Amino acid sequence: MRRFADAEVALRRAADVEKAARERSGWHARYLWAFAAGQLVLVPVAVLWHGFASAVAFGLGNTFFVTGLSLYAARQRVVRRGFGVKHGLVVGTWAVVFVLSVTLGSSAFGSSPAFAVVAALMCALPLATGAWLEMRRSS
Template sequence: MQETAKAVGALGRAAGLERAARQRSGWYARYLWAFAAGQLVLVPIAVLWHGPVSAVVFAVTNALLVTGLSVYAARQRVMRRGFGVKHGVMMGSWATVFALTITVGTAVFGHGVPFAAVGALACALAPAVGAWTEMRGAV
């Protein structure tokens, strides 16, 4: 009888840990929403501005965004199973869209404001979808 009680107690603690991990893993959704919002600023800077001043503003803004998000992520204690794969796929998707937006899009569509707006939304799409799916899984 005592063994059964110990087993039930262990299962209860395991369920509690899983529940806590799911609730605390919502930080990644906030991380991705901030990254998506950053794209709405960074992509127009990269597409519309020209010259060395734009390169410096882009580099500083991007460094601040990446540093802030990296510090925030490093301070989190909980990472869900499959986090590395999900993050890798999301960042790979974002990098592909970003590279296409900056290189091909700028060469083909020029430096127009409509293209910058569409490019910014396209670059923000991958992190926004990742944040949405993370919010659904954290509940």
């Protein structure tokens, strides 16, 4: 009988751990929402401003933003199974869109506010999609 009791306790503990992981994994959705919101500011700065001052402003703003998000992520105790692949896919997609937006904006569209708005929305889209999907998974 003792083995059955031990197995029951182990299964109950595993169910509790799974429940806690599901409930506490919403941090990644908040992380991605904040990252998406940051794109609405950082992308227009990267596309519309030119010169040394803009590079310094963008670099410092981006550094503080990413540092804040990284500190927030490092303090989280729960990471769901498959997190690395999903996060890598979302951030990788964002990186490709960001590089294309800044390159195209700098070379072809110059200082077009309309392009900056579209580029900001396109850069925020993969992050917002990832956040929405993560919210659905964690509930």
